Amino acid sequence: MKKILALILSLALALSLAACGAGSTTASPNAGAASVAPSAASDLITVGFAQVGHESDWRTASTKSVQTALSKDNGFDLQFVDCDNDSAAQLTAVRNFIQQQVDYIVIDPIVSTGWDTVLTEAQDAGVPVIVLDRTIDDSDKYVTWIGSEFMNEGLASGAWLKAYAAAKGITELNILVIQGTVGSSAEIGRTNGFKQIADAEGWNIVDSQDGNFTQDGGQKIMESYCKSYQKFNVVVCQNDNEAFGAEDAMDAAGVSYGVGKDVIVVSFDACKAGLNEVVAGKFNADFQCNPLQGQFLADTIKKLVAGETVESKTFMAEPWYVSEDTLKDITYTNSINKEVTEPLVVTTQAIADASY
Numbered sequence: 539m540k541k542i543l544a545l546i547l548s549l550a551l552a553l554s555l556a557a558c559g560a561g562s563t564t565a566s567p568n569a570g571a572a573s574v575a576p577s578a579a580s581d582l583i584t585v586g587f588a589q590v591g592h593e594s595d596w597r598t599a600s601t602k603s604v605q606t607a608l609s610k611d612n613g614f615d616l617q618f619v620d621c622d623n624d625s626a627a628q629l630t631a632v633r634n635f636i637q638q639q640v641d642y643i644v645i646d647p648i649v650s651t652g653w654d655t656v657l658t659e660a661q662d663a664g665v666p667v668i669v670l671d672r673t674i675d676d677s678d679k680y681v682t683w684i685g686s687e688f689m690n691e692g693l694a695s696g697a698w699l700k701a702y703a704a705a706k707g708i709t710e711l712n713i714l715v716i717q718g719t720v721g722s723s724a725e726i727g728r729t730n731g732f733k734q735i736a737d738a739e740g741w742n743i744v745d746s747q748d749g750n751f752t753q754d755g756g757q758k759i760m761e762s763y764c765k766s767y768q769k770f771n772v773v774v775c776q777n778d779n780e781a782f783g784a785e786d787a788m789d790a791a792g793v794s795y796g797v798g799k800d801v802i803v804v805s806f807d808a809c810k811a812g813l814n815e816v817v818a819g820k821f822n823a824d825f826q827c828n829p830l831q832g833q834f835l836a837d838t839i840k841k842l843v844a845g846e847t848v849e850s851k852t853f854m855a856e857p858w859y860v861s862e863d864t865l866k867d868i869t870y871t872n873s874i875n876k877e878v879t880e881p882l883v884v885t886t887q888a889i890a891d892a893s894y
């Protein structure tokens with residue numbers, strides 16, 4: 539059954555690629571697989587998911603969201619691999635899925651490059667690939683992508699800091715950054731977006747190191763920052779778990795942080811535990827990255843199975859959370875060069891309780 543389906547998929551891909559021009563250099567994902575042949579209605583749709591790992595609250599919520607949406611009851615047979623933040627293991631997982639001839643492969647790419655060879659193998663085998671969350675930046679051989687605009691998260695955090703510092707009369711910013719996994723699109727977008735504003739404003743980025751999106755990583759980097767630097771008044775943590783680690787390190791070093799204290803804390807993700815820190819005034823701002831992508835993924839696969847065309851990109855809606863009502867909104871030029879004004883949500887306990 540799988541072999542027949544694979545042959546049909548291969549043929550459909552080959553035909554549509556021939557129609558679209560396989561050598562196209564367009565940045566948009568390969569539209570060929572949008573015409574994937576429908577699966578037999580009675581079959582479960584087999585999906586291999588190569589997940590990044592289990593490094594954060596965000597990741598736990600992402601895994602749960604995909605497992606819930608791609609359940610047997612919903613018509614899926616999900617094969618899940620936790621790649622434990624190991625790029626080689628992730629490539630192996632994808633190759634195993636190709637060999638098994640699953641109906642669809644879903645990849646949340648640990649890093650954004652190094653993908654073209656394996657995606658060519660998937661294409662040659664007629665197995666369509668869907669990219670979830672982080673982006674692949676060196677290949678367009680996938681059907682569609684669903685995730686967050688990380689560059690806008692970084693730009694929004696910079697725009698907020700600029701407006702907040704002005705409102706509080708803070709004229710000098712000495713900033714420490716704890717990056718997420720270097721080379722991941724989440725890290726690249728947040729780093730570049732924030733840096734764009736920092737450079738324009740002449741802020742001093744004192745140091746920027748890789749905390750690997752983990753609590754332990756955030757704690758270790760912040761411990762070393764506290765030993766090395768006397769003068770800093772902002773810590774930007776590229777996810778909540780790193781920020782929890784940074785809090786522990788600052789507590790141990792006797793550094794005060796949060797609303798009205800010495801160090802402004804900026805975080806990303808807005809998981810429940812992160813928003814609790816915003817409510818408590820320990821994080822000044824938290825820029826959401828929305829992990830609840832499972833239903834969008836399930837709907838996309840069902841559309842593809844039905845032979846429908848899907849969008850090449852689906853962006854998650856993401857609010858920006860703050861602890862004080864100092865500012866109502868922020869205005870900045872976003873990643874597609876459009877000036878936008880976006881609201882800031884003053885975080886209540888009810889909002890935190892409702893988060894993932």
Ligand code: AHR
Binds near residue numbers: 672
């Ligand atoms: O790719 C999304 C990022 O990866 C989240 O911000 C982080 O928590 C996760 O590990």
